[in-house]
Structure formats: structure tokens, C-alpha cells
Amino acid sequence: MSSSLTFDAVSHRFGAEEVLRDITLCVPESSCVALLGASGSGKSTLLRIAAGLLPPSAGQVRIDGEDVTAVEAEKRETGLVFQRPLLFPHLSVVDNVAFASRMAGGSKAESRRQAREYLELVQLADYAQRMPGQLSGGQEQRVALARALARRPRILLLDEPFSSLDLGLREDMYELLETIREQLRPTIVLVTHDRREASVLADTIAVLEHGEILQHAPVAQIHHQPASPAVNRILGGLNEVLGVIRAGVHHSALGRITVAPDTPDGPALLMPRQESLQLTGAGEAPARGTVTQIRPSGAHTLVRVTLDAAADQERVDVAVEVTGTPRLSRGDTTGVGLRGTAGWVVPL
């Protein structure tokens, strides 16, 4: 059922505005890639191009290596789920799920039988005879997912499918998608602006901004080794520490941090995530600073510290995420250190 999907130098224009610029991206078979970006970054346009609903201005779309750019949406064998479930209101739940089979020429009885299997997969077999208006938002989205899966798509395209659901339902949907991935192993392209959702559901994340892919990498790597400050910010990273690389060591107000040995000497931004920093006693750490803000966030607290800088160094503010509530107040002096030994830098 699953296939690989490749965007090969895909560009798209709406009039004079270029919304996608030279996108090259490979989604391996049975993997899940999240397209992460803000509104207007072009991620939904890319999904519509993948579905065959929009022809690209330039470039090619390949499924299993075969060029499908000119193949119409109804023949492309993709399944699409939007933010709104968009269940056909004049059809019952089972007939919504049976729609693809009916379009393929299946009999009503056989199509409904198959549809019930997919309704069982999304745990809604008991709701088969209901009309869409009789379902809750979460149930509607489950049916929409079942309907897309019943198409037996080579690629499953999800356009912010859970963003209108409340937090609890969203967690349920994440679990459901995990089950579906285990059982059917579909290739999934997920469009989202929620970095947590991308991290929970996807194997790799492609960060889009202004129609360009800034970086495509596995979830952990893209968080801890962002290719640019923009990627770092989109992934929720709060720290960019300006310093200088000398012989594989980054010198800044945060102290001397070892970086990759092949990093060229010169000015560079060290980008330790707030979760990678820790507060220590003022005397123990190579860097010291003054607490400027303490912001509780449930089980964690975000502490902002202005580091003491030498005369030749830039003043640096860093954010440190700590578990629980630290025994600190604004104005206190604290030490700040990096968990682990190596840091990640982007040369300037």
C-alpha cells in the first residue's frame, strides 16, 4: 500500500508571488515526514501539489520513482485529510468510508463491508449508520481518516488534521495514528504548524519558510543541530549565543564549549536548546549570570539569565528549562552550564 514520494525541484507561483521555490524532498516508503512551518510558508500548497489538486509551476512529483506530475488527483492514489473532516453530509458514516470503493466501481454491499473494516480500525464500527452531524469533532476526524485509508492510498496526506481538536482528543488521535502506522505502514506527509505534533508523529521534519525548505532531518537532529537560527526558532529553540570558534572550541559568555572538530575558525552562533542547559551553583560553572525572569510552565520552569560577559564579549541572554520550580528569584546570581560536552554551532 505504501510508496515513496519525491518532490524534485518543485516550484509554484500564484500570479507574481512565488509560494514554493525549488523544493526537493524525499519521503521514503512507510515513513512519516512532517512539513513544519508558519501560515503562508507554502506547506499546504506543497501537499495539494502532492495530491494532484494543483499542478506545480515547475518541477516534478514522483511516486516510487514514477513521474506523476501530470496524473490527475483521482488517479494518483493519495488519501487526503484536511483540518475540517469534510464528511459528505448527505451520506452516512459507512457510506462516507465506502465512497472510494464505490468510485472504483465496487458494489454497495462489498464497499460497505470494506468500509466497516476501516471503521473498526478507527474504533467507530458502532457508528456506521449514523449521519456525520451526529458525531463529535473527534469522531468525525476519525471517520475522515478511515475514509482516506479506505482508498488504500500509496501516500497519506494530512493537512493539519488535528489542529481543531482539543488537547485530549489530539492525544487520542496521535495514538490512533501510531496504531495505523503499525498496522498499515502507510507513507505519510503531515502538514502542521505545531512543532510538538511534528515531533510526536513524524520520523523526520522538513522546516519550510517563505516557500523554501530550510532543513530536513530526523526529529532529534533537527532540534539539536538546526541548520540556521531560523530553524532553531521554528523548532522552539530560544538560545543563540554569539562567540568565536578557535581550534574547535566556541568561546563566548557561556564559556568554552567544544564543537565539531571540522568547524572553521571565526565567529559562530552556538545554539544550545533550553533543555540542554542547566543551572548550577554560581561557583561551579564556567558561566555566571543574573536571573531576569522566571516563568513557570506546568512541570517545568523557564529561567532567563543574563550572562556576565567579559569586556570583549557580547552581552548574552540565555533561557534554561528546569524541572520543577527552582529556588531562585529575579536578581539572583546563578551558574549556567551545558549538559554534555559538545555544542552545536552555525558559523556566521
Added chain:
Amino acid sequence: MTTVTKPVPSSRVPERRPQPSARRASVSGWRRILPVVLGAALLLWILLPLAPVLLWSVAGQWRAPAPLPGSWSSQALESLLSPEILQAGLWSLALGMSVAVAATTLGALAAFSLHRLPRTLSRIVGFLLLTPLAIPPFALVMGANVLLLSARVPTFAAVLIVLTVTALPYTTYMFSVALASYDWRFEEVARTLGASRVRVIRTVRMALLAPAIARAGFLAFLVGWSDYITTVLIGGGQFRTLPMLLGSSASSTGGEQLTAALSLAMILPPVILLAFLARWGARGRISP
């Protein structure tokens, strides 16, 4: 000098206020009753004028100021089965159905085209489509008559063309309103589910727009079914419809029974059609 009023202890306040829950119950009670009362009043408003029509249609003699007819007769109702009236009914039905089909189809096409135009142009064209409503029917028909006569258009077709133009603003408006809230992504989803463009129109678009089709078709049917001026002026008496018979009967004296019976014959088909369309629109009869 300032006068300070002491607050009265609550235990001394003699009046009893309803408890909040009781007040809420009374408000919710009114909320339940009010729509029923208003609905009943509306029904009465519509049905009350029909009572004299119904009574006249089965009256033998009815002299004022008697509240009810002095004698009863089914003669007027029986006369509805006369060949002349049946023929007129068929002409009216043909005209109503033809206008409904033509104006609904053209209205849908016009609304889809308007929807695709840039906003400013769409407003201008929309305004132009509404102009037949602003022109007095007599003037519109006289102007069209000259044009259609010189073009040698057959009578029924000429009447149909003018009535379609008259009905077009209603049908276009109905579809424009429906399209304003229409989510085109339903069609995109259907296409990714394997539906061709033609099947998308049949199984999704028509089904989702079924209520608008029903409303537009019904209004256009009414324009054709109940028309008098166009049929008289352009038809020139070549075919006689129910409104023409009704007009002729109503203008003569002593024919109240027949006028009432013809009025009922005019009312019943649209009511039956409305009931059918309401059911069709609510259910959505189109399935894949």
C-alpha cells in the same frame, strides 16, 4: 447635609423573590412556548384567508352576512375536470416546469460564473442580473414582445424566454447564497477518493447544493405557474393557462364558486411540490 440610608436587614424584607433556579425555569418555559405561539400565529395568518376560498368552492348559495354558505354544492369542484380547465392546467404545468428547468439551470451557471469573477466585476454583473426585478413587468413584457415578434419566436418559447428572464434573478441569487458558504474542499476530497470531475459534480456538488436547487426550482416554477401578464400579452390567447381562467372568472360577476375552485387548483400543485422538494432537500437523494 447628607442622608445615609441604612441597609434593611434581609430578614425584614417582606417581598419574596423567586429563587434563581425558579426564575430560570420560568424563562426557559417561555422560551419553549414562544416559538409554538408564534408558529401557530403564522400558520393562522397563512391559512385563515384560505377558509373563505374553501367554503366558496363547495358553496351552493352564500349570501352576506351569513357566516356560512346557505347550501352546499360540489359543482364548482367538478367543473375543474372540464376539458378546458384541464387543458389550462396542463399549459400552466408545462410553463411552470419549463421555467423551473431553464431558470434553475441558467441561474446555477450564472452563479458559478459570478463566483469565479473578480469581486468588483461580480458585483456589477450581479446587479445587472437583478435589473429585471426593478423594471415593471408590463414594460418588460411590452419591450420583449416587440423583439420576439420581429424574431418570429414561437409563442410558447417566447413566453418561456421572458418568464425565464424574470425568474433568473431569483435563481441566481439562491445559488449565489449557497455558493458563498460552499466548501470546495469537499470536491477536492472526493477527487482524491477517486471521483472523476463529472462524478464529483453528480455525487458531491449536486448533493450538497440540493437545497439550493430545490429552492431555486420552486421559485422559478412559481414564476411560470402563476404568470398572467406575460401569457396574456405575448401568448395573445393562443394558449390559456389557469391564471388566465382565474382572472377571467374573477372579473365576471356571480362566479365566486368557480373562482374559488380555480384558486384551489392554483394553490395545490405548488404546495405539493414544496412538500416534495422539502423532503428531497432534507434527505439528499443523490448517492454514489
